[in-house]
Amino acid sequence: xxxxxxxxxxxxxxxxxxxxxxxxxxxxxxxxxxxxxxxxxxxxxxxxxxxxxxxxxxxxxxxxxxxxxxxxxxxxxxxxxxxxxxxxxxxxxxxxxxxxxxxxxxxxxxxxxxxxxxxxxxxxxxxxxxxxxxxxxxxxxxxxxxxxxxxxxxxxxxxxxxxxxxxxxxxxxxxxxxxxxxxxxxxxxxxxxxxxxxxxxxxxxxxxxxxxxxxxxxxxxxxxxxxxxxxxxxxxxxxxxxxxxxxxxxxxxxxxxxxxxxxxxxxxxxxxxxxxxxxxxxxxxxxxxxxxxxxxxxxxxxxxxxxxxxxxxxxxxxxxxxxxxxxxxxxxxxxxxxxxxxx
Numbered sequence: 001x002x003x004x005x006x007x008x009x010x011x012x013x014x015x016x017x018x019x020x021x022x023x024x025x026x027x028x029x030x031x032x033x034x035x036x037x038x039x040x041x042x043x044x045x046x047x048x049x050x051x052x053x054x055x056x057x058x059x060x061x062x063x064x065x066x067x068x069x070x071x072x073x074x075x076x077x078x079x080x081x082x083x084x085x086x087x088x089x090x091x092x093x094x095x096x097x098x099x100x101x102x103x104x105x106x107x108x109x110x111x112x113x114x115x116x117x118x119x120x121x122x123x124x125x126x127x128x129x130x131x132x133x134x135x136x137x138x139x140x141x142x143x144x145x146x147x148x149x150x151x152x153x154x155x156x157x158x159x160x161x162x163x164x165x166x167x168x169x170x171x172x173x174x175x176x177x178x179x180x181x182x183x184x185x186x187x188x189x190x191x192x193x194x195x196x197x198x199x200x201x202x203x204x205x206x207x208x209x210x211x212x213x214x215x216x217x218x219x220x221x222x223x224x225x226x227x228x229x230x231x232x233x234x235x236x237x238x239x240x241x242x243x244x245x246x247x248x249x250x251x252x253x254x255x256x257x258x259x260x261x262x263x264x265x266x267x268x269x270x271x272x273x274x275x276x277x278x279x280x281x282x283x284x285x286x287x288x289x290x291x292x293x294x295x296x297x298x299x300x301x302x303x304x305x306x307x308x309x310x311x312x313x314x315x316x317x318x319x320x321x322x323x324x325x326x327x328x329x330x331x332x333x334x335x336x337x338x339x340x341x342x343x
Contacts, residue, residue, distance in 0.1 A: 002125040004229045007328040010103045010126035011229075013254060013273040015040075020086060020093030028081040033104035033121050033130060034221065035074055035082050036061075038284050040096040040274070040292040044089040046284075049074045052108055052121050052130040053219060059156055061165060061180050061286040067158040067219075098274060098284065098292075100254060104130050113143030113201040120145035127151075127224035132158075137214030139194060141202040148224040150198045151232035152325055154180060155205075159216040166210045168193055168203075169323050170225075171234035171260075178260060178323070181287050185263040186323075198222075228331030232324070234260070235308075239318030241297055243308035250328035252301045256286070257315070257324040265314045270299050272329050279309055301329075 004010065012028050033051040038044070045060040047070075055077070058070045072085035081101075084091040091097075104121035111120045116136060122129035122145030133142045135157075144150055151170040157163035165180035172178065174197045178186045191206035198204065203222065205212045212218075225232050231248040237259070238244050253272045259265040266285040274282040274292070281298030284290075297309035306326070308316045315322075 004125065004226060004328075004331065007229050007250070007253065007331065010123065010128070011253065011327045012101050013271045014081065014099045014101060015273050016097050016099065018088075018091040018093055018095045018097060020088070020091060022075070022086065023084045023091050024078065025081040025084065025099060026078075028101045030101075030103045031077055031079050031106050032082060032101035033077065033106060034102040034128075035077070036100045037090045038098050039089065039092065040098055040282075040284070042092060042095045043289050043291045044092070044095075045289045046286055047073060047090050050121075050130050050219070051077050051104070051106070052119060052132055053158070059158065059219065062289050064162050064164060064181060066161040067217075098271070100269075100271070102126075102128050104128055109145070111143035111145055113145075114141035114203070116140045116142045118142045118144075122146055124148070125226075127226040127230055129222045131220040131222060133218050133220070135212040135214055135216045135218060137212060138207055139205070140212060141204050142220070143202050144198070144220070144222040146200070146222060146224045148200050150203065150222040151225040151230075152223045153198065153203055154221045155211045156219050157210060157213065157216050158219055160213065163210040163213075166192065166208070168198070170197075170232055171321075171323050174204075178258065180267060183264050183266055183287060186260040223325065229328050231326045233326075234321050234323050237308075237313075237316040237318055237320045237322060239311055239316060241309050241311050243310065243316045245302075245305055245307045246324065246326075247305040248326050248328070249304060250326075250331045251303050252306050252326045253329035254327045255299065255301075255306055255324055256326075257322055259314060259317055259320050260323045261320040262313055262317060268315070270301075272301060303330075
């Protein structure tokens with residue numbers, strides 16, 4: 001298995017200020033296949049765009065809306081970033097934005113590993129793939145191209161504007177789902193994952209309409225855990241400002257977390273670019289269009305994980321299970337010769 005010595009070759013956060021005119025975003029460090037943008041100073045929707053669906057196509061994590069063609073959004077995926085058109089949601093003049101960027105393979109391939117044929121852009125080194133498939137309305141599988149079991153899968157119906165963003169997470173298990181666009185707690189469905197953990201080649205899906213309606217088109221973002229680069233785990237809250245420590249094995253660059261037991265709490269993202277030292281307290285919520293918020297105590301990004309300093313239910317409710325996905329700034333493994341220290 002290839003070892004990742006420089007995580008920013010595969011995932012990177014870039015901040016920018018909109019101009020209202022065609023804007024080239026550089027400094028990503030690679031040609032991204034998945035670009036997720038969100039206004040920080042303005043209450044605009046989250047835009048998720050990828051190279052498999054193609055330029056000009058966006059979906060919004062805070063909405064059930066179907067995919068739309070937005071010719072003024074991302075107009076190209078470039079060697080060191082991406083180019084934006086004049087859409088205010090991603091490029092309003094004078095507004096500040098965050099972009100989270102992932103590298104897949106910069107190409108696509110047909111995949112026939114599952115009962116449903118899929119189109120895949122997969123990076124087996126980073127454990128990330130983008131998959132498109134068409135639903136059948138019956139129990140099925142689709143190939144993900146990772147060569148390892150995905151730890152998290154995020155699926156959205158591109159065709160139907162009433163369907164939720166449905167998530168599998170290994171910390172919850174193959175009998176549960178949770179929705180990225182909602183505050184809902186984890187649910188125990190009967191028709192989502194066939195009660196079967198994804199294999200090293202396919203994801204198992206039931207006949208649940210949000211992930212498998214006959215003839216509807218879907219997008220799936222699949223993530224396999226890679227030592228020193230990504231972690232998909234859980235922690236139990238203790239209700240204290242001396243919160244639970246979550247071990248990741250690296251200094252985080254990005255953390256997405258959700259109280260999986262409380263149906264009134266949002267998802268939250270933190271990263272190492274909006275806050276360059278501890279506490280990391282600037283948040284954006286994938287299920288909300290809200291502008292960036294700020295916590296009092298926040299989250300500490302440490303050399304080998306993160307520690308929540310908030311006592312509130314949203315981040316550290318006593319006895320509650322919190323799921324997270326995290327990507328690395330610096331690994332504890334590897335040969336990059338960069339000291340791995342807390343901030």
